[in-house]
Amino acid sequence: MSAVTNIFLVRHGQTEWNKEHRLQGHKNSPLTQEGKEQAIKTKQALGGYEIHKAYVSPLQRAQDTLALIIDQQAIDVVISNNLKEINLGPWEGKTKQQTLLSDPQQYTHFWQEQEKFNLAGAETYQQLQNRVVSELQTIFANEKGKNILVVSHWIAIKAAIAHYTSTPLSDLSSLPDPKNGEYTILSEPR
Template identity: 40%
Template structure:
């Protein structure tokens, strides 16, 4: 069986990331730094020919996928199945406000994800049921290909936990999923190998004026 390689990327920094707002299914544009983060990754991945490009349907992910791949949206497979976790009434709210007004649920989100119950949104188990079948479909349909997947923090945590066989209770263990970070997973002969997890070696820290 030929080797399949997944390049799983979080979108670049957004305006709401800077404001520390929960985004979920809502959206905000990439910042200037967010676009640079995607460009830096595009440069690092320039030698790779992507056979398939998938993106969450959220604008911040699609824009990141366009920058990384150099392809227009109509050449990217855009899917709702890769959207961020639906956070219900939290979406658009500042994290500090949520922590103050919904302490028990906020603590559960970060410290006890197995038991988290969203107010009008998804649980982490709901996200697993949505995302993991999509992952399996992508792998099955593109065996032996280089596949770029641009998505979101919780989705990446769920995907990488699947490959690591990490329990949901440890979902938030390191590494941190930075904007435009890269995870690389190779699949061959029924086995998989995690080559990169949350990698940001493509960041150009000399661009101090953008931070």
């Protein structure tokens, strides 16, 4: 075992709704061919690491991405609701334009003033960050000295990175967006 615990935090591959600029939240759309290729590239990029275990969101796009990355390797997989994307309630399945027209103030908050986003029927960024970070902290505590693959979602990952880089949610826009199929490594000493 290593002296360091590594979490390889992967955003799922591109989906049909990503291409259509639709907000997915807890709803799902299938991976595109490009999304499948992104997952295979991630598999190749991680080829030099021994992955000991995987954690994944229950949403199909994350599950499909994970399946392509581990490609029938005998790796224990834990499905975690805490790794889901932000719940966007009434906005799920709608285009950015539709959400702008339906609620311009919350649209601005969602994209530029995340700490103020509070759409009825949706999760706040703080609620999202709390549950994702709680799950990652549990993984760090339970998987000491291992390399752990975690497949999650755009805003969920970005909110987690904000926590680990001490970036307040009010500055979330300053962080780069995780790209489909790409990963970030979070490390913690054993």
